[in-house]
Amino acid sequence: MTNVLTMPRDPFRAMQEARARREKAPKALTLGQLMGISFPEQRALLAPWLMEGETAMIWAATGVGKSWLALSVALAVAGGGEVLGWRADQPARVRYIDGEMTERTVQDRLRTLLDSGAVQGLDTEAAGQNLKIESRQGQALTVDFHDLLNLEHQDRLLDDLRRDHVELVTFDNFTTLSDSLGDENSAGAMKPALTLMLKLKQAGVAAILVHHSNKSEDNYRGSTAIAATFEVILGLKRAEDPRVDRRYSAGFLIKADKFRARRDDTMEDRRAFLIDGKWELDGIEDQQATRVVQAIRSRRYVNQKEIAEALGIDQRRVSEALNRALAFDMITEAEWKKCREAAKELRKGATVAFDEEDNPDF
Numbered sequence: 001m002t003n004v005l006t007m008p009r010d011p012f013r014a015m016q017e018a019r020a021r022r023e024k025a026p027k028a029l030t031l032g033q034l035m036g037i038s039f040p041e042q043r044a045l046l047a048p049w050l051m052e053g054e055t056a057m058i059w060a061a062t063g064v065g066k067s068w069l070a071l072s073v074a075l076a077v078a079g080g081g082e083v084l085g086w087r088a089d090q091p092a093r094v095r096y097i098d099g100e101m102t103e104r105t106v107q108d109r110l111r112t113l114l115d116s117g118a119v120q121g122l123d124t125e126a127a128g129q130n131l132k133i134e135s136r137q138g139q140a141l142t143v144d145f146h147d148l149l150n151l152e153h154q155d156r157l158l159d160d161l162r163r164d165h166v167e168l169v170t171f172d173n174f175t176t177l178s179d180s181l182g183d184e185n186s187a188g189a190m191k192p193a194l195t196l197m198l199k200l201k202q203a204g205v206a207a208i209l210v211h212h213s214n215k216s217e218d219n220y221r222g223s224t225a226i227a228a229t230f231e232v233i234l235g236l237k238r239a240e241d242p243r244v245d246r247r248y249s250a251g252f253l254i255k256a257d258k259f260r261a262r263r264d265d266t267m268e269d270r271r272a273f274l275i276d277g278k279w280e281l282d283g284i285e286d287q288q289a290t291r292v293v294q295a296i297r298s299r300r301y302v303n304q305k306e307i308a309e310a311l312g313i314d315q316r317r318v319s320e321a322l323n324r325a326l327a328f329d330m331i332t333e334a335e336w337k338k339c340r341e342a343a344k345e346l347r348k349g350a351t352v353a354f355d356e357e358d359n360p361d362f
Contacts, residue, residue: 118278253271289330299339
């Protein structure tokens with residue numbers, strides 16, 4: 001009788017096992033092979049910062065407006081529209097996974113954005129078909145909702161997204177979609193989140209992770225390890241505005257903390273406010289105000305006409321920018337007067353002493 005332990009292996013089965021090992025093993029390309037590949041042009045889902053197959057994070061403190069922005073972006077991508085100067089040239093399939101808001105709240109916010117025309121040039125019919133919302137609060141208690149750190153949940157989600165040909169998935173927000181997270185300040189604890197982002201890239205699915213800020217509101221919460229895989233990180237910081245119509249709206253300063261591509265004006269620091277469901281931007285005006293303040297503090301110019309000539313802009317623009325700077329406490333009337341007087345004295349060849357609070361900016 002043949003000993004079972006010494007029986008020869010089935011050659012067909014051995015071939016199957018060898019093939020399976022090869023399929024799981026990472027592949028390597030020679031330089032010639034890599035340079036010989038013709039990759040298709042990478043499409044912008046929302047130009048210039050959201051590209052197909054790439055990942056981004058949007059972080060902000062509670063109540064600043066990160067979910068309003070994330071929903072606006074989802075609408076723009078799903079319906080091929082423009083929001084805050086960012087443009088989706090054609091509609092794409094979007095999955096919005098929300099772990100916090102009720103379905104009623106999501107519905108109310110989307111209706112507000114749609115009715116106000118917050119996304120310009122939106123194809124509402126396309127958006128209605130392309131955007132799918134999964135709300136945790138809308139599920140039965142028996143449903144095992146998404147945990148972004150659970151590897152089984154990740155594989156389940158990836159299969160679903162690929163079946164549905166989803167091009168962008170938004171997770172709003174990390175805290176409510178990571179039930180198994182222990183210490184968020186631990187790089188090891190955050191590693192499964194990075195694994196998910198990398199899996200999504202491999203699958204060609206773009207992703208946006210909405211996240212909370214830390215207590216001081218100067219950065220995102222948790223370990224810095226979470227930022228490793230993102231191409232783009234947008235920080236939204238509270239923006240105070242003295243105008244009455246903006247005091248009770250969503251408002252923030254958009255700062256691109258990380259952006260690997262070439263920046264344009266839409267990726268510079270800008271203030272955005274959601275007024276009656278419609279976005280308003282203050283970016284260009286803020287930049288002009290900053291330039292005018294810097295010119296004033298240089299103590300080189302005695303009036304607005306000279307500043308206009310130095311900056312190469314119309315004198316009316318200088319006046320508007322100065323009024324804006326005064327309204328936002330970027331400079332005071334007293335400092336403006338001191339700087340004018342100092343400029344006059346310097347032209348006479350006098351030595352002028354400045355207080356520290358004058359904060360010269362050469």
